[in-house]
């Protein structure tokens with residue numbers, strides 16, 4: 001590890017939030033509008049000029065649901081060790097073309113989802129200080145374009161970490177480690193870990209071995225040109241794409257000055273998770289582990305695999321989105337005591 005990588009930064013923030021929360025749970029914030037409890041599932045009917053009436057979800061009600069959920073966790077003394085809003089669930093609530101309408105009320109509806117995500121960042125920073133916010137947006141592009149995404153994630157939303165896609169290579173990921181927000185001056189939002197992270201040292205989770213059924217389609221492809229399999233003494237031919245990428249990520253971290261670089265490894269493939277956790281354990285390389293619950297992964301099995309691999313639990317964040325905030329079955333109403341239900345689900349993990 002080079003000097004840049006050993007500086008306190010995102011990994012220190014992970015350690016601290018683990019100590020304070022007493023767990024390594026990442027609460028995924030993916031509000032599924034259709035699964036909200038009835039009283040929050042409100043629809044607005046609006047009529048843009050020269051158009052039929054259109055219906056759209058009421059973002060204020062989604063905000064009320066999120067606030068009530070987070071408040072009930074807090075009132076029971078429950079705190080996760082990270083939050084992960086997935087940007088797509090918020091931007092899907094925007095209706096950008098309404099911004100062009102004459103009517104002020106319609107204009108106000110244009111960016112309801114973005115506004116909700118901004119509110120959420122501020123709410124979490126104020127009410128759960130020190131708990132990292134990981135903005136899940138899986139970006140990655142030519143360097144110039146990636147700089148915009150880096151600026152968006154860290155400086156504009158004020159997230160502490162982001163998810164990125166590595167497949168355009170080192171120059172597409174390196175802008176996420178650069179100093180950002182220089183020219184935003186006073187408009188730069190206060191990050192939730194305000195005092196903790198110097199510029200350019202936020203978390204950057206690269207997709208590595210994903211949790212979805214199609215994750216194996218490309219990521220497991222055998223490739224040539226590796227420097228041995230992840231296990232020592234392995235055959236060069238045995239290396240597959242995600243294993244090569246695991247080696248590459250360590251190199252990028254050091255060469256590209258990305259001290260907060262980590263990886264996304266799904267909870268649904270325990271063999272791969274074990275192998276990667278073993279590979280990364282000495283390197284103190286943060287892992288974000290989604291796929292628990294509906295996707296088939298088990299929180300306890302993941303913890304067990306991390307223990308067996310000797311991976312430091314404080315650097316892992318095991319994500320549950322639908323499995324915590326909206327864990328009732330699809331197509332069924334939320335239980336009447338849904339706030340308590342959410343708290344019970346979280347307590348089951350502790």
Ligand SMILES: O=C(O)c1cc(=O)[nH]c(=O)n1[C@@H]1O[C@H](COP(=O)(O)O)[C@@H](O)[C@H]1O
Pocket residue numbers: 028030086136138163209210211212264265266290291292293294295319320321322323
């Ligand atoms: O990058 C991610 O967060 C991610 C990677 C991955 O391999 N699998 C995965 O499910 N995710 C995200 O993690 C969340 C999982 O949601 P739940 O299955 O409801 O817990 C969603 O926001 C996914 O987009």
